[in-house]
Amino acid sequence: MTQTLPRAVPALFPSAAERGRVEAWLTEQLQGAISRVQAGPVTPTIDMPRFREELEAMNFDHPRPLEEMLRWSIERLEHGIVQMSNPRYYGLFNPGANFPAQCADRIAGAFNPQLASSASSPVPVALENHLICAVARRAGMAAHATGHFATGGSEANYTSLLCALTAAHPAFASEGARAFPGAPRFYTSRDCHIAWLKIAHQTGVGRSALRLIDTDGRGRMDPAALARAIASDRAAGAVPVMVVATAGTTGGGMIDPLHACADIASQEKLWYHVDAAWGGSALASDRLRGLLSGIERADSVTIDAHKWLATTMGCALFITARGALLSEAFHASTSFMPSSVASVDPYLNSVQWSRRFMGLRLFLALASAGWSGLGAHVERAVAVIARVREKLEALGWTVANSSELAVLDVVPPGSTDVRALVRRVVSSGRAWVAPTIFEGRDVVRICATNGETSDSDVEELIAALRGAAC
Numbered sequence: 259m260t261q262t263l264p265r266a267v268p269a270l271f272p273s274a275a276e277r278g279r280v281e282a283w284l285t286e287q288l289q290g291a292i293s294r295v296q297a298g299p300v301t302p303t304i305d306m307p308r309f310r311e312e313l314e315a316m317n318f319d320h321p322r323p324l325e326e327m328l329r330w331s332i333e334r335l336e337h338g339i340v341q342m343s344n345p346r347y348y349g350l351f352n353p354g355a356n357f358p359a360q361c362a363d364r365i366a367g368a369f370n371p372q373l374a375s376s377a378s379s380p381v382p383v384a385l386e387n388h389l390i391c392a393v394a395r396r397a398g399m400a401a402h403a404t405g406h407f408a409t410g411g412s413e414a415n416y417t418s419l420l421c422a423l424t425a426a427h428p429a430f431a432s433e434g435a436r437a438f439p440g441a442p443r444f445y446t447s448r449d450c451h452i453a454w455l456k457i458a459h460q461t462g463v464g465r466s467a468l469r470l471i472d473t474d475g476r477g478r479m480d481p482a483a484l485a486r487a488i489a490s491d492r493a494a495g496a497v498p499v500m501v502v503a504t505a506g507t508t509g510g511g512m513i514d515p516l517h518a519c520a521d522i523a524s525q526e527k528l529w530y531h532v533d534a535a536w537g538g539s540a541l542a543s544d545r546l547r548g549l550l551s552g553i554e555r556a557d558s559v560t561i562d563a564h565k566w567l568a569t570t571m572g573c574a575l576f577i578t579a580r581g582a583l584l585s586e587a588f589h590a591s592t593s594f595m596p597s598s599v600a601s602v603d604p605y606l607n608s609v610q611w612s613r614r615f616m617g618l619r620l621f622l623a624l625a626s627a628g629w630s631g632l633g634a635h636v637e638r639a640v641a642v643i644a645r646v647r648e649k650l651e652a653l654g655w656t657v658a659n660s661s662e663l664a665v666l667d668v669v670p671p672g673s674t675d676v677r678a679l680v681r682r683v684v685s686s687g688r689a690w691v692a693p694t695i696f697e698g699r700d701v702v703r704i705c706a707t708n709g710e711t712s713d714s715d716v717e718e719l720i721a722a723l724r725g726a727a728c
């Protein structure tokens with residue numbers, strides 16, 4: 259007689275009643291932890307040597323109750339990370355996650371759809387596609403523009419270089435960089451996000467393929483220097499393939515001259531990519547979107563919803579007006595996939611194969627807030643930075659950048675060592691800011707990343723900066 263199968267492992271697949279009970283408890287625990295985090299220090303307070311010892315003692319031989327481990331995980335995160343959900347985090351482009359996106363993660367986690375193929379996930383694939391088209395339209399790109407969700411700006415930017423190389427030589431797909439009669443080159447400003455170096459490495463063209471172009475004294479790529487670099491590379495036998503303009507530089511929030519860069523790319527017949535990983539979110543605002551004029555001329559665009567639109571990580575959009583290139587760069591054939599439609603199936607049009615339902619994070623945020631709500635969120639960040647600027651200028655600080663977005667680079671009065679000042683602010687736990695270099699000068703970089711920063715959070719930042727500057 260056939261024996262019945264063993265029952266599902268209860269620690270992994272508890273009963274529905276048990277799940278419901280634990281979920282309700284977890285929600286309550288998380289709410290408590292996040293409200294403590296919002297009122298507490300921004301920086302980690304955990305004793306790391308002790309934590310490492312604790313980890314060493316965990317050999318996973320003896321299972322522990324899930325609830326105990328959930329409590330343990332929340333407690334360790336409450337004390338063991340820089341807190342993005344703290345409204346005094348004025349840091350890198352990492353947001354306190356919006357609530358609709360957190361709900362999306364819960365839904366995606368429960369259903370765990372496989373977004374590699376349109377046959378496995380017809381609804382999620384169509385929904386993501388609809389969202390990509392909506393953002394492309396908002397950017398003013400061609401009606402046929404297409405794309406996909408990526409894990410982050412780095413993956414989306416990597417995709418752009420693969421497309422540019424594929425467009426530049428029909429044999430790149432089979433021969434790689436060897437196909438080119440000279441060394442391939444691509445161009446972006448020296449204030450770009452430096453992951454471009456890793457991207458050059460990943461695509462096989464080598465890090466020396468990246469040409470970092472001088473800026474114009476205001477943190478924006480200098481178009482004349484760009485044109486000169488392309489001409490001198492061509493004269494030396496190299497093969498230019500792509501121009502990348504940054505819309506919202508990481509250090510200074512500056513926007514490269516998008517039309518001038520588009521003109522040069524078009525004259526030189528090069529792929530034109532706009533890395534709008536952070537600044538692209540300004541498209542949500544009717545007041546600010548004009549700052550991105552010229553983005554509509556791009557062959558491809560990167561926008562990270564997990565930056566300024568505050569979705570959970572990672573949730574980037576890669577959008578291209580040249581969808582056929584995506585299908586060419588990522589084509590593959592196999593008999594085991596449930597569908598293989600070249601222009602539709604995500605696994606045939608992107609770096610990833612198995613893929614999470616990332617788009618639901620932006621979908622729920624956009625559907626529930628509308629463009630007006632996302633626009634108000636973006637404009638609020640600009641208002642936070644305007645307030646910080648006004649207060650610091652009144653105290654004699656100098657503003658180094660001239661971003662119309664939500665990054666402020668400032669220098670304290672006198673001869674204070676900026677890096678030491680930032681270290682003092684961060685170690686106080688009162689606020690989190692970063693040191694960076696803008697146009698050759700050490701500056702304190704302050705970015706509004708948290709959607710709930712209040713007047714008193716701005717006061718606390720100013721007090722922390724003043725205290726550290728003494």
Ligand SMILES: Cc1ncc(COP(=O)(O)O)c(C=O)c1O
Nearest residue numbers: 351410411412451508533535562
């Ligand atoms: C302009 C720009 N591009 C690309 C990236 C990389 O994005 P991600 O961290 O999502 O990979 C960043 C990250 O801050 C960025 O600021």
